Amino acid sequence: MWLEHAIYFALLALVIAEPFSTATVLLVFRLALGLWVLKLALTGFRVRRAPLALPLLLFFVGAGVSTLFTYAPLLSWVRLGWYSVVFIFLLATENVKTRAQLKWLVAALLLSTFISAIQTGWQFTAGIGTKLLYVAPGAMKEAGLRPRDIVREINGHSVRRPWLWRRALRLTQHDAVLRIRVARPYPGGLHYFYTAVPRAAVDEWLRSPGQLMTQGYPQRAQGRFYHAIPYAGMLMVIGALCWGLLLTSGCARTLVRVLLTLIFVALAASLWATVTRSYVLALLVGCLVTLWMTARPRVRAVAILAAMAILLAGSFWIRDQRRLSWFSSSEPGTEFRMMMWKASPRLIREHPILGIGLDSVQLPGNRFDIAAYKIFPLRGGHFHSTYIELAVDCGLPVLGLWLWLMVAYFRHLRRLLQASAQAPWFYRGLALGMFASALAFYVGCLVQYTLGDGEVMPLVWLFMGLSVVLWRLLGERNQQGGVPASTA
Numbered sequence: 001m002w003l004e005h006a007i008y009f010a011l012l013a014l015v016i017a018e019p020f021s022t023a024t025v026l027l028v029f030r031l032a033l034g035l036w037v038l039k040l041a042l043t044g045f046r047v048r049r050a051p052l053a054l055p056l057l058l059f060f061v062g063a064g065v066s067t068l069f070t071y072a073p074l075l076s077w078v079r080l081g082w083y084s085v086v087f088i089f090l091l092a093t094e095n096v097k098t099r100a101q102l103k104w105l106v107a108a109l110l111l112s113t114f115i116s117a118i119q120t121g122w123q124f125t126a127g128i129g130t131k132l133l134y135v136a137p138g139a140m141k142e143a144g145l146r147p148r149d150i151v152r153e154i155n156g157h158s159v160r161r162p163w164l165w166r167r168a169l170r171l172t173q174h175d176a177v178l179r180i181r182v183a184r185p186y187p188g189g190l191h192y193f194y195t196a197v198p199r200a201a202v203d204e205w206l207r208s209p210g211q212l213m214t215q216g217y218p219q220r221a222q223g224r225f226y227h228a229i230p231y232a233g234m235l236m237v238i239g240a241l242c243w244g245l246l247l248t249s250g251c252a253r254t255l256v257r258v259l260l261t262l263i264f265v266a267l268a269a270s271l272w273a274t275v276t277r278s279y280v281l282a283l284l285v286g287c288l289v290t291l292w293m294t295a296r297p298r299v300r301a302v303a304i305l306a307a308m309a310i311l312l313a314g315s316f317w318i319r320d321q322r323r324l325s326w327f328s329s330s331e332p333g334t335e336f337r338m339m340m341w342k343a344s345p346r347l348i349r350e351h352p353i354l355g356i357g358l359d360s361v362q363l364p365g366n367r368f369d370i371a372a373y374k375i376f377p378l379r380g381g382h383f384h385s386t387y388i389e390l391a392v393d394c395g396l397p398v399l400g401l402w403l404w405l406m407v408a409y410f411r412h413l414r415r416l417l418q419a420s421a422q423a424p425w426f427y428r429g430l431a432l433g434m435f436a437s438a439l440a441f442y443v444g445c446l447v448q449y450t451l452g453d454g455e456v457m458p459l460v461w462l463f464m465g466l467s468v469v470l471w472r473l474l475g476e477r478n479q480q481g482g483v484p485a486s487t488a
Contacts, residue, residue: 070357244433
């Protein structure tokens with residue numbers, strides 16, 4: 001049916017857009033969801049039973065019921081709209097039916113994320129602009145420029161390196177006003193904006209003594225996202241999937257093994273460049289557990305030594321980039337997180353059944369008297385833990401539904417690993433990669449509100465749906481008597 005093919009191609013577009021544009025992902029998802037509803041209407045609303053569907057739908061319904069009684073309707077309904085990407089699970093289970101379709105989705109996701117990782121590597125080697133070391137009082141400062149700002153363009157001309165200023169100014173010699181694109185560092189990423197500066201002020205500034213600028217690099221990788229943390233979450237779940245495929249690729253062609261290795265190294269390096277401790281550790285846990293499950297004792301010993309080396313190197317890297325340790329409790333971010341956790345038991349006791357509503361904690365005026373908001377003057381915040389956030393926002397019953405879904409998913413993945421033991425390498429690798437990805441995701445959820453990240457959750461629901469597709473394909477293969485693994 002043409003609608004089924006249209007939905008599949010929408011899913012393909014979704015995974016290609018995932019590393020680059022969350023808005024595009026959301027738009028394509030809504031288009032695919034509309035097509036699926038039309039398909040259901042034309043086919044009599046027949047939906048195949050699927051593992052995980054019941055706890056998943058009950059979780060979404062529970063969050064919706066909580067939203068009906070929220071303290072902040074606008075905030076909660078917007079957040080529930082993001083939660084609605086859970087239906088990617090059903091889009092996948094109902095419209096991905098063949099091994100070729102499954103392979104194309106996985107390949108498109110890995111390759112598009114690889115391109116994003118290459119872009120990140122380019123930013124950290126070639127720079128992203130010129131960092132201002134000095135800004136003279138006057139028109140430049142009045143235009144909003146500050147030391148440490150990174151200038152990327154002047155009237156549309158790149159100034160990625162200091163010598164390119166001369167070229168840009170020569171090409172704009174007749175422009176009285178220079179429109180400058182600026183990247184301003186802030187904790188977690190870069191804020192981009194434009195400002196207009198009189199050309200005479202720039203010419204005068206360039207005649208100032210001393211070094212005025214140097215090569216500018218990002219402090220933390222953030223890809224095309226607004227912050228390093230959601231970018232790190234995306235790299236974590238995709239990197240874990242790639243790791244599973246890499247572990248089982250011994251029977252694959254040499255080109256495939258090399259490509260998987262390059263993709264994993266690029267994704268892991270980009271995740272490292274985000275300097276996001278929780279997600280780096282979560283990926284390490286997912287990779288170590290799956291390696292332990294599949295490797296010989298000698299390889300396990302080497303893996304433990306490698307993990308220790310990674311942790312040691314990470315300690316120096318994090319201290320150099322963020323002036324932190326792996327488990328620093330004195331820095332502002334961790335202090336804020338701990339204070340929010342400390343406030344959560346009171347809110348859970350006061351609202352145990354329906355919670356306060358999604359994102360209601362961000363109501364202006366500190367409606368719930370949270371101490372962290374008094375010390376850290378934020379416009380909005382959350383509890384930095386998916387489990388705590390669900391308990392506070394939606395109540396204990398919804399947290400229970402989430403835990404049910406989590407346990408059901410792991411049980412399903414365990415059965416999937418057993419069913420794929422004698423299957424071709426792609427099936428085994430995909431099952432192993434989904435297990436590593438789920439494990440890393442749930443570990444990351446301990447200290448991050450990953451469920452609230454629209455950059456990460458489409459992938460989580462997609463992987464969950466593809467695990468059901470893989471389960472069906474393995475069942476069909478077993479019914480047909482299977483094929484020798486060497487033919488895959």
